[in-house]
Amino acid sequence: MNGKVVIIAGGAGVQGRVAARLLADAGATVVLADLSAADLETAAAGIEGALAVPTDISDPDSWQTLVDRTLATFGRLDGLANFAAVLSRAGAETTELAVWERTLKINLTGAWLGVKAVIPAMRAGGGGSIVNVGSVDGLVGRGGGTAYQASKGGMRLLSKSAAIEFAAQGIRVNSVHPGPMKNRMTNVVGPKADASGIATLEAKLTAQVPMGRLGAAEDIAYAVRFLLSDEASFITGVDLPVDGGLTAQ
Numbered sequence: 001m002n003g004k005v006v007i008i009a010g011g012a013g014v015q016g017r018v019a020a021r022l023l024a025d026a027g028a029t030v031v032l033a034d035l036s037a038a039d040l041e042t043a044a045a046g047i048e049g050a051l052a053v054p055t056d057i058s059d060p061d062s063w064q065t066l067v068d069r070t071l072a073t074f075g076r077l078d079g080l081a082n083f084a085a086v087l088s089r090a091g092a093e094t095t096e097l098a099v100w101e102r103t104l105k106i107n108l109t110g111a112w113l114g115v116k117a118v119i120p121a122m123r124a125g126g127g128g129s130i131v132n133v134g135s136v137d138g139l140v141g142r143g144g145g146t147a148y149q150a151s152k153g154g155m156r157l158l159s160k161s162a163a164i165e166f167a168a169q170g171i172r173v174n175s176v177h178p179g180p181m182k183n184r185m186t187n188v189v190g191p192k193a194d195a196s197g198i199a200t201l202e203a204k205l206t207a208q209v210p211m212g213r214l215g216a217a218e219d220i221a222y223a224v225r226f227l228l229s230d231e232a233s234f235i236t237g238v239d240l241p242v243d244g245g246l247t248a249q
């Protein structure tokens with residue numbers, strides 16, 4: 001990743017922070033983008049040369065500011081890893097319209113706006129790599145989480161469509177799909193969950209994974225880093241599940 005400048009959207013989140021560290025360790029210059037300036041400051045601390053830019057990925061002007069600041073600071077843009085997303089859990093019958101619209105606006109429209117915003121800079125630099133972080137929930141149906149599933153499924157095809165559109169310009173677009181993650185527990189069972197509630201859910205999710213464990217942020221970050229790197233230079237339009245075999249069943 002030496003010499004490459006990479007934007008990490010959702011860079012203050014659990015997976016985004018780990019990816020930022022691994023990318024920086026591999027020589028990349030990282031630009032962290034997320035909603036909260038304070039969280040970004042914490043995430044950027046300890047990563048030498050990192051730039052933090054408060055960003056709302058559902059807003060095209062915010063994306064433009066992010067790209068402009070990246071170019072003004074580092075003069076080029078080689079990669080975008082988009083981790084930013086919100087979760088919604090209600091099913092098709094119970095999802096409220098406002099929740100549907102917010103979920104789609106951030107997870108899907110936001111991902112599209114990101115592609116649209118970075119393409120000119122990547123093209124000007126002779127190429128680039130975009131990695132959208134989806135979910136196994138965007139690959140197979142689960143029942144419930146309807147807006148989230150629709151948004152992640154849409155992101156998957158957004159990535160493939162853009163992969164074809166920009167292939168001849170040396171810009172690759174792929175998606176990585178995390179399976180059940182270790183860090184999700186407290187989110188899913190709620191802030192009041194006790195240790196036994198978390199352990200029960202963890203055991204239930206683990207039992208669904210053929211490899212018999214939940215994912216770690218590093219598992220996702222390694223896959224993202226590979227797809228951003230030149231080692232993946234002939235790979236575009238690919239869905240890469242990182243799920244311990246969950247969706248191979």
Ligand SMILES: NC(=O)c1ccc[n+]([C@@H]2O[C@H](COP(=O)([O-])OP(=O)(O)OC[C@H]3O[C@@H](n4cnc5c(N)ncnc54)[C@H](O)[C@@H]3O)[C@@H](O)[C@H]2O)c1
Nearest residue numbers: 010012013014015034035056057083084085135178181184
């Ligand atoms: N954690 C899991 O179990 C799991 C499983 C499958 C897929 N995923 C996906 O992996 C990715 C990373 O998840 P995570 O576990 O790090 O979650 P996280 O909640 O820790 O990180 C997501 C980040 O996105 C940011 N964000 C939300 N809306 C935004 C907006 N409008 N503009 C900018 N930033 C915004 C949040 O502030 C947060 O920092 C997400 O796309 C998620 O859907 C997670």
